[in-house]
Amino acid sequence: MESESTFIAWLRDRLPPHSALRLGPGDDAAVLAWATADDVVVTVDMLMDGVDFELADVDPRRAGRKALAVNLSDLAAMAAQPVAALVALALPRHGGLALAQSLYEGLLPLAERFGVALAGGDTNSWDGPLVISITAIGRPRNGRVWKRSGARPGDVLLVTGQLGGSILGKHLDFTPRVEEALALAERYEIHAAMDISDGLALDLSRLTDESRCGAVVDVTSIPIAPAAVELAAQRRDGVTPLDHALADGEDFELLLAAEPSVAERILAEQVLSGRFGVPITAIGQFVAEPRLWQRDAAGEVSRLAPRGYEHRLD
Amino acid sequence: MESESTFIAWLRDRLPPHSALRLGPGDDAAVLAWATADDVVVTVDMLMDGVDFELADVDPRRAGRKALAVNLSDLAAMAAQPVAALVALALPRHGGLALAQSLYEGLLPLAERFGVALAGGDTNSWDGPLVISITAIGRPRNGRVWKRSGARPGDVLLVTGQLGGSILGKHLDFTPRVEEALALAERYEIHAAMDISDGLALDLSRLTDESRCGAVVDVTSIPIAPAAVELAAQRRDGVTPLDHALADGEDFELLLAAEPSVAERILAEQVLSGRFGVPITAIGQFVAEPRLWQRDAAGEVSRLAPRGYEHRLD
Numbered sequence: 276m277e278s279e280s281t282f283i284a285w286l287r288d289r290l291p292p293h294s295a296l297r298l299g300p301g302d303d304a305a306v307l308a309w310a311t312a313d314d315v316v317v318t319v320d321m322l323m324d325g326v327d328f329e330l331a332d333v334d335p336r337r338a339g340r341k342a343l344a345v346n347l348s349d350l351a352a353m354a355a356q357p358v359a360a361l362v363a364l365a366l367p368r369h370g371g372l373a374l375a376q377s378l379y380e381g382l383l384p385l386a387e388r389f390g391v392a393l394a395g396g397d398t399n400s401w402d403g404p405l406v407i408s409i410t411a412i413g414r415p416r417n418g419r420v421w422k423r424s425g426a427r428p429g430d431v432l433l434v435t436g437q438l439g440g441s442i443l444g445k446h447l448d449f450t451p452r453v454e455e456a457l458a459l460a461e462r463y464e465i466h467a468a469m470d471i472s473d474g475l476a477l478d479l480s481r482l483t484d485e486s487r488c489g490a491v492v493d494v495t496s497i498p499i500a501p502a503a504v505e506l507a508a509q510r511r512d513g514v515t516p517l518d519h520a521l522a523d524g525e526d527f528e529l530l531l532a533a534e535p536s537v538a539e540r541i542l543a544e545q546v547l548s549g550r551f552g553v554p555i556t557a558i559g560q561f562v563a564e565p566r567l568w569q570r571d572a573a574g575e576v577s578r579l580a581p582r583g584y585e586h587r588l589d
Numbered sequence: 590m591e592s593e594s595t596f597i598a599w600l601r602d603r604l605p606p607h608s609a610l611r612l613g614p615g616d617d618a619a620v621l622a623w624a625t626a627d628d629v630v631v632t633v634d635m636l637m638d639g640v641d642f643e644l645a646d647v648d649p650r651r652a653g654r655k656a657l658a659v660n661l662s663d664l665a666a667m668a669a670q671p672v673a674a675l676v677a678l679a680l681p682r683h684g685g686l687a688l689a690q691s692l693y694e695g696l697l698p699l700a701e702r703f704g705v706a707l708a709g710g711d712t713n714s715w716d717g718p719l720v721i722s723i724t725a726i727g728r729p730r731n732g733r734v735w736k737r738s739g740a741r742p743g744d745v746l747l748v749t750g751q752l753g754g755s756i757l758g759k760h761l762d763f764t765p766r767v768e769e770a771l772a773l774a775e776r777y778e779i780h781a782a783m784d785i786s787d788g789l790a791l792d793l794s795r796l797t798d799e800s801r802c803g804a805v806v807d808v809t810s811i812p813i814a815p816a817a818v819e820l821a822a823q824r825r826d827g828v829t830p831l832d833h834a835l836a837d838g839e840d841f842e843l844l845l846a847a848e849p850s851v852a853e854r855i856l857a858e859q860v861l862s863g864r865f866g867v868p869i870t871a872i873g874q875f876v877a878e879p880r881l882w883q884r885d886a887a888g889e890v891s892r893l894a895p896r897g898y899e900h901r902l903d
Contacts, residue, residue, distance in 0.1 A: 303663040315621040
């Protein structure tokens, strides 16, 4: 029988020092040195066994890593530099300590890679399945954040990486686009951004709703992931690789809006410099007319339904 | 069938404006205006149905209120002014939307009373029981926080309110000692503080461990709550009201360390001014000798076991 204090002691031994962490785990709250009058960017995501991963099939280190990565993806979507995270766990009673340690073994390397201080948490056990709730805290890279609401008609729609088929593995092992977001925020004026967590079409519809405009997607330009092709081949259910790229959840790539001259520079300079870890592709334009539209290979424009993963509440 | 977006729209309608909330729920993260170089104080607590409350017996508004209150108690223990909170929910599939609304109906008035901006959250449903994870963010009242580690031999041990028997109702409906903490931090030098969440004796032992000292508790001075008397009478199991006051969890009162002259002023001025919502009582002294001790009515000193609620991990 071990206690939460034993676990906190184990954890304290493994936490590298961090300049932002004035007071870390072990008190009633953590204290982050902020040092400037910058805004504080905060986000939370809760992942549950059986919904966001299946502990029966997945190494818990990958689950722990994912729980932090989805939060870093949200910070990236705001162009915020990650600073700290808090980890709350509901652990199954049996084997909870070992499970907690595995979760942390998965998330600690990711935290270190992106400079995230593990500032604290809450470790519980119960008769239910594993629940991980992580709060991430960041700082705007250039004094201001990217919002969903800034896209303007005429802006080019850009996307990082490739889309679709994430369920085959990427949803656990993706790299949050923090470095890309910060590099873009440093050099270019981005009008709006968000990360794709519920599907390109659905998330794009949220971005256009917040921006009070619409968008035309050039479906022939969408970078389709090999996993989307593989998933379509595996399932043989008539869902095409393009459908997967348009509607699969958990891509965790970034959607960006920038005016054409800026988009051109981004696209040209990534080739010249190899600046970003992933390719950035132009896949459409924002338009004044609300709603989503798709342009096919023949240039025909038709409505695009905002398909994707809707979180349902009964 | 409703979706998370419907719920967020419902919530946005109910959120009062807040000067610290530059960007609230609905984007990938929330943005808090910080405006000064003050530190950021952060804490998280996760509450689970069947562990921290029983939804079968309790109005969900009280559960929602409790989930925020325990976090505000942690901020109070740091002398931090609450600024914002993030709410992550795992809701049972059936009736999840109505449950989420009730939880918020319980926590919104408490948020408003203490000036807390609801900055965002994550709303999920699943086949498991309700889980509520709240992150609270605050700002040190006077530029610096109270820690557990500052108590010195010779300091007086003070406690707010009355202790024991919280399970009879206070654990759901307690008032976090935010106003008391901020008023104390404004006027007096407090060396160390924490809130009592797992029992006076156990939490005091954590405070003395962090402060590398010990403490003698005058057990005759402990303010025993009427609920502790009632619980002892109900249970007739030989556990006395004093035992309940020493070891019951979830009092959510504050333990404070202050040097004798300061403690005297606090005790005198609370009588003169009626400044605090609850009485503050001196219940012992910090000593150089490690560990906890108790002094009984006859002046005899013996060891005091650090009893309370230990969070177990198997």
